[in-house]
Amino acid sequence: MIRVPRPSQIPAARAGLAVLGPIGPDGSGVSYRAWSPGEGDAVTLWIDGRRSEEDPIRAERLARQAFALGRVRHPNLAQVLRFESLGGRLALVERPGGPVRAEAPDPPESNHEPRHRPGPSSVRRAVGEALQAARAVQALHALGLSHGNIGPESLVELADGRVILAGLGRIPPPPEDREGAEPPAFPDPSAERSDLDALGRVLYERLTGTAPGRSPDPADTPPPESINRRVPASVSAVIRRLRLPAADGGFGSIAPAVAELERIVGAPTAETFLPRQELVDAYRSFALAYAEAPSARLRKLVTLGFYGGTGALALLALLLALPSLALGLIHLMLMTAAFGFIVGGVRRGGPVFDRVRRFVLGGRGRDLATVAAAVVLGLLGLKAAGLLGIMIALGIVAAILAGVREALIDDRLAQERREPIERASALLRDLRVHGLTEPAVRSFAVDHGGEHWGPLFLGLFGDDAYRAVAQRRALPWPDRLLRVELLGRVARFLDTRLSLRRDERDRTVLTALEEARLQAAEVPELTARRRSWRIGPALIARARAFERGEGPPGGNLAASLAEAVRDPESALVAVEAETSLDRLRRRAITLLDTLTGPRVRLLVGLALLAGFLAWAHQNRLIPRETPSELVEAARSPEELDLAEIGRSLDARRQSLQAEASRAQPLRAEVAPRLLALLFRYVGAGLAALILLASSLSAGRSVALASLGAALVALFGPNLGLPLGFSLGLALALALVVPAVVRRLV
Structure with missing residues (x-):
């Protein structure tokens, strides 16, 4: 769902964001409220308080930490979307990862009296929130990272009951001793201890309504139960051990603190969780009410009736040699689906819509140029075929149909499903407060949702989570075909493109900062530049290996990245272990991928389609x-x-x-011989459709097969092949070759 701010709130644009106003000092910099067109939601923009040139070594550590945080995915950690250099300062963009729960504002704090002290239910909730935050800290420490700036404002509760640890990457990691006999520890013990102490301080303030003293000594910080008698002694002991050093009886790491909090709240594991029967019955009733909403059946019937009926009419028109009618009906179907996709995505969001928006609005100049070129080629093709006016009219009709369905069916369906999804969300929120982990919560929704578990699971967790549990429980064949196979392939394609774009942007920033760091360490300029060009790809290679689930060298992600900085060749040896012949082959393959990539196939396919429509119009087809x-x-x-x-x-x-x-070849004033050679048979139309369909895949076998099929369809009759045979051979190449290659590989 896109939540657009009021225009009067947008004073400036920075880092591709609409900055709404300052939040205040945050760590070593300043945070701003902002709105991201690519995310369609509010984000936090953090800008470092020091310029990178003032301390390049510190700036490099801060950027490397942000780079690592951008690869971390955890249900209780905010998402670091990107980092970049903004006016000579490091900037970081972060979002919670979901709609924030609306809370009543706290009453103003008095100088003499503490704020309202929590009751028993609030104490239980505060401990449950602390457990979720502790799990987030545990995930960070396991990766060799630390927070360094945990405060009450760092814990953000989402509408679904999850507690998100925000404010990541605001504090530079401690300096690394690169010359020492032992490699530096990740995370640094002092940073690890700081996170534990800060977590104890936050829990103390949540339970008592007052800020603790500088030390856990009773003379400085009264025990929480002395302020709020509802605080159990076990919770008070956890707070004290979080703040005490390990030598004085405190927790030596976050793991035992998490275990102790889980014991206090009685948190079960996914294997030992046995929900009460009334809990199961309640959730199952919510799933049934959600799936059996009266408008759900109406929506399905209207959708199947419209697309099925229109498709059948288009097929009948083709069989009866009515190409213009068939083309108009197909255009009406596609435009109605496109407008429904846009309207639904703007109002409710969606996995594919969110990725497309991020790809288009958050893209580089060449991505926006590709979209613009595709639109222009499509309009030129319709204009050349004399169909632009009727297609615009049909587009208006499609927009009206999509709007009517959204207003009369989808809005009504949302109203009918609001109560069951809110009650189910409240039930799952209670499970999270009682310590159940996010994977266990999703397992409960899958295992105890009954026969109608799917629609409610989709509404609660989204399509990505739905596809992830496809192996756990059988899905209806329409969902498996549409959501898992078709939409899953589109989502993976967009994820690949977004990941490549992110890696290229990160490599540029990291390479520049590494060069500045090396020069600050008195490394000669040319040597620093050469080494930075190796360090950047080495960091990207280690991050990709981490995202693939490979165990990072050094024990955790931060240590692996630090090793890549010290010795980039060791990180690149597996990636670039090649002879001169292998290097030549790799460069040739890279060039081939560039020339036959999805962007090229899309634009060439649209150009062929425009020319084919012009040829068909000239010959009155x-x-x-x-x-x-x-x-x-x-x-x-x-x-x-x-x-x-x-x-x-x-x-x-x-x-x-x-x-x-x-039919005569296409007549044109520009390049007449070339256009006459390309557009003289219906094969140009088939070649266009093959290239357009193949542009959804980045696979090399699909690219080569589709290009070969397009060449056969275009030039087969010119080489003496019968028209029907060349068209059939082109289809066989496009459909069979990728499947055979996939099976052999």
Whole structure:
């Protein structure tokens, strides 16, 4: 869902964001409220308080930490979307990862009295929130990272009950001793101890309403139970051990603190969690009410009726040699689906819509140029075919149909499903407060949702989580075909493109900062530049290996990245272990991928489609008056003669076939010989469709097979092959070769 701020709130644009105003000092910099067009939501923009040139070594550590945080995914950690250099300062963009729960503002704090002290239920909730935050800290420490700036404002509760640890990457990691005999520890013990102490301070303040003293000594910080008698002694002991050093009886790491909090709240594991039968019955009733909403069946019938009926009419029109009618019906279907996708995505969001928005609005200049070129080529093709006016009119009709369905069906369905999803969300929120981990919560929703578990699970967790549990429980075949196979492939394709774009951007920033760091360490300029060009790809290689689930060298992600900085060749040896012949082959493959990539196939396919439509229009293969005969024949039902209509349509089909056989090459003033060679048979249209369909895949086998098929369809008749044989061979190449290669590989 896109939540657009009021225009009056947008004073400036920085880092591709609409900055709404300052939040205040945060760590070593300043945070701003901002709105991201690519995310369609509010984000936090943090800008370092020091310029990178003032201390390049510190700036490099801060950027490397942000780079690592951008690869971390945890249900209780905020998402670091990107980092970049903004005006010579490091900037970081972060979002919680979901809608924030609306809370009543706290009453103003008095100088003499503490804020309202929590009651028993609030104490239980505060401990449950602390447990989720502790799990987030545990995930950070396991990766060799630390927070360094945990405060009450760092814990953000989402609408689904999850507690998110935000404010990541605001404090530079401690300096690394690169010359020491032992490699530096990740995380640094002092940073680890600081996170534990800060977590204890936050929990103390949540339970008592007052800030603790500088030390856990009772003379400085009264025990929480002395301020709030509802605080159990076990919780007070955890707070004290979080703040005490390990030598004085405190926790030596976050893991035992998490275990102790889980014991206090009685948190079960996924294996030992046995929900009460009334809990299961309640959730199952919510799933049934959500799936059986009255408008859900109506929506399904309307969708199947419209697309099925329109598709059947288009097929019938093709069989009856009514190409303009078939093209108009197909255009109406596609435009209705496109407008429904846009309207639904703007109002409710969606996995594919969110990725497309991020790809388009958060893209580079060449990505935006590709989208613009695709639109221009499509409009030129319709103009050349003489169909631009009718297609615009059909587009307006499609937009109206999509809007009517959204207003009359989807809005009504959302209202009917609001109560069951809110009650189910409240139930799952209670499970999270009682210590159940996020994977266990999702397992409960899958295992105890009954036969109708799917729609409610989709509403609560989204399509990505739904596809992730596809192996755990059988899905209905329409969902498996549409959501897992089709939408899953589209989502993976977009993820790959977004990941490549992110890696390229990160490599540019890291390479520049590494060069500045090396020069600050008095490394000669040319040597620093050469080494930075190796360090950047080495960091990217280690991050990709981490995202693939490979165990990082050094024991955790931070240590692996630090090792890549010290010795980039060791990180690149597995990636670039090649001979000169292998290097030549790799460069040739890279060039081939560039020339046959999805962007090239999309633009070439649209250009061929535009030329084919112009050729068909010049040869009167797309007449505008085709449906008039049917209309004229149907005006007088009492005189309706089906045999006469059939003979008329047969005559029309034979006429079109004769015109196609006598079709002349495309006549144009620009490059007439080339265009006449390309556009003289219907093979150009088939080649366009093959290239457009293949542009959804980045696979090399699909690219080569589709290009070969397009060449056969275009030039097969010129080489003496029969037209029908060349078209069939092109289809076989496009469909069979990628499947055979995939099976062999």
